[in-house]
Amino acid sequence: MKGHLTTKISMYAGKTTYKILQISGKKGTALPGKVSMKIKPNLLKEMGEKCDRTILVTGTNGKTTINNLLNHVLKGKYNNITSNLNGSNLINGVVTPFIINKQEHYDCGVFEVDEGTVPKVTQQITPNYIIITNFFRDQLDRYGEVENTIKMVHDAITDSKTILILNADNPSCLYFSDLPNPEIYYSHGKTENSKKQMDVFESVFCPICGNRLEYDFINYGSIGQYHCNNCGAKNPPSDYKLMSVTSHDGYYDFSIGYCNEQKSFRLNLMGIYNLYNCLAVIALSSELGLDYETIKNRIISFEYKLGRMEKINLKNKEVVLVLSKNPVGLSEVLAAFCINPNEKSLMFILNDYPADGEDISWIWDANFEKVLEIPNIKNFYCTGTRAEDVALRLKYAGFPTSKIRIYPSKDRFDIKPAMNNILSEDNKSYIIGTFTGMPEARKILYDKQKELMKK
């Protein structure tokens, strides 16, 4: 009885916090959870029990995209889903949606969870499924080496009934092969996207025996078809495999083999990594019993609104906005811009706030040289608190300095001069921003859109 009361009080305190935040114009994606969990530390356990099924999404890249796409697709079958759609993925961000939208019962709880937070979440919730996307180097100062991050997630999978959805093309998936859990694998296979070699030469060592892995082909980063000459480890056989893909400017048509059939899909997002994200969503939705037609139609109608390859129209001009925060992500973003042959300008907002990573060396590990393959670049705008570092990286990538425009920012809000200039051009704009840079650009773009609508 007493426990029930503290739950009520904690929920009430969280909700009040949320209302106050709303009044003061803040989003409140994590603080309500923090307040509630102060009062009732195991609140998530009770909340988790309200869900018929829970799904966690973790890994270095793709969490937010998968979470949003998965929510959109699952709405084809379930009415009542709770989720942290805005990317707030620490423990407070996971519990907050339960507080804001309080109900007695949910069909599904779908949560993206930061790799380091998975142990805290699985202490309280036993998920039915965990999607593990990939592991790359990302703001290394957070958890030390990438192997440590993988171990944290691995050791947090404590219930052997949890079904794991894994990316067969990422060698890191082999770290999970010793678990007794059922495993479902997805794979991209060899398509026109596949390359012989990595963009940036990097040795990957076998998770089983430590020998260097050999690759037959690479799809992006260190993701592809691999094998170990020493112990024989290789990509696990996949249950959902991409068979063919045609790339267009802004979308992909592709087919996937599963349940002994080949089925076609269209995804309105750029980037090979988004095909992988989509594969994970198809695998999970199909495992949950959604039929092909529903999945296909839901994926086609998905429009992304969170600054991850988001398309924003400004009357006669199109802008593509994308978040980028680690080397593999940035390399693939630049690769995706190569498809459009028309004149365009690019912008990179590089900030060095703690959320972005104070060490900006990752831009040197990214394959910036890809920028030389993007056709018809008129100008490249460098802005943010580390604008000059972008310019320097471009120079050493061999990009012509005459096309580099530098607009250093005093702080993260100071990006208007660069934004005004790129938007005054009448070609297409591609804007890349780090964690604190992208939302600021997005705000400016939506203000601009409103302003143009009034005219």
Add this chain to the structure above:
Amino acid sequence: MKLNIINMYPDILNMYGDIGNTQCIIKRCEWRGIEVNHIVSTLGSDLSINEEDIDMVLIGGGSDNQQSIVSKNLIAKRSKFDNYIENDGVVLAICGSYQMLGNDYLDLNQNNIPCLELLDINTESKPERFIGNILIENNLNLSPKVVVRFENHGGRTYHNYEPFGTVKLGNGNNGSDKCEGLIYKNVIGSYLHGPLLPKNPHIADYLILQALKNKYNLDSLPSLDDNIEIKARNSIANKLAKIQKDKEISKYWKYKKRIKDLKEYQKQ
């Protein structure tokens, strides 16, 4: 003119942008019409070049795990590396590889990771990492004196050689003696990641010139337009100076407050 540049284990020791040092050396040679023969040396690849033809060796840093993979492999090349260094060979060794030139490296679990024992350096790892921007003044008499970049290491390194620079902001070798890195003949060892050279082109040019001196007896290099490099360096140097000033100001106010508190206490 042509330089043979060996890039060692770039596929393994590739922490925090060290790959940019190679790019920087290659570009700055190319822009001056110096041909570069860029040779990658890693596990399982035999050097197709005699050691006396090597003009520069670049080697980066890695995690403890990556470092122990490399050190086992590198020990086989120890005597060649020793000859190369003693014959004034040019070397830039960053972070993990700087540690590896020494006697020993005790990791966090007190495991001794085998080192090359080429130089009299000792390193011990501590759980508290030195992470942050760092500003030093170089001891190579190069102008400008200032060198900026980022450090991220758990190792505390001690030696009696001349340091690469004097720490003005940040931690350097061990956080206590204000020394950063090492200079021995034409070897530079340093903890500066980020990568070190592009933002500090005077250090890059120093390495290129030493290599050209050894091979062609040259004593100067044509200058380049380093406008962007200088802007990038100054931008972060100014930012660091401001942070330092803010710290001093806050120290001053804390000091003032303490005096005030003391006076009030005395009054009582």
